[in-house]
Amino acid sequence: MSEKQYYQHHVFFCLNHREEGRPCCADKGAQTAQEHAKKRIKQLDLSGQGKVRINKAGCLDRCEEGPVLVVYPEGTWYTYIDNEDINEIIDVHLVGGKIVERLKI
């Protein structure tokens, strides 16, 4: 399983919305953050095969720690507050290849 990955970094934003009381990422700005990340990756010309893919996902089941995203294949989980946090994850992790310890969960 050591062959080249289709995407170098495949990022999944939990966009799940819950009605029944358990916290959900949708109520914490997940959609805005995902759209911002997708746009910024495109602006940086990092979109596509062999590079980065920003994806929407259903519930990643870490609701209480949300909003959350996960970066594969490395399997690094992050939470975030705003677009500045998203930019830091993009600049430091997706471009720079280093973990953003501050936001890691």
Added chain:
Amino acid sequence: MSEKQYYQHHVFFCLNHREEGRPCCADKGAQTAQEHAKKRIKQLDLSGQGKVRINKAGCLDRCEEGPVLVVYPEGTWYTYIDNEDINEIIDVHLVGGKIVERLKI
């Protein structure tokens, strides 16, 4: 980045629906397959942290090869036709740890 993964296998089914002509996974039974996989993993008591998570995802951008799913952290991509194919991916890969070469893309 070698620490333990939150999920041993994190499976993302593309459920994207397109209107504009490009093929899409939603038109090829993706939702039924995702629901089947989720149910079967639960029946096998494989759901949860340290085990398996079956997720919904937006467009994974391999539309012409669809329907597609990807298993992380290994980054193995599969296509499938029906629930028998899904069962084979579950039994051979998620339980047995071997690639289903027949369905790999």
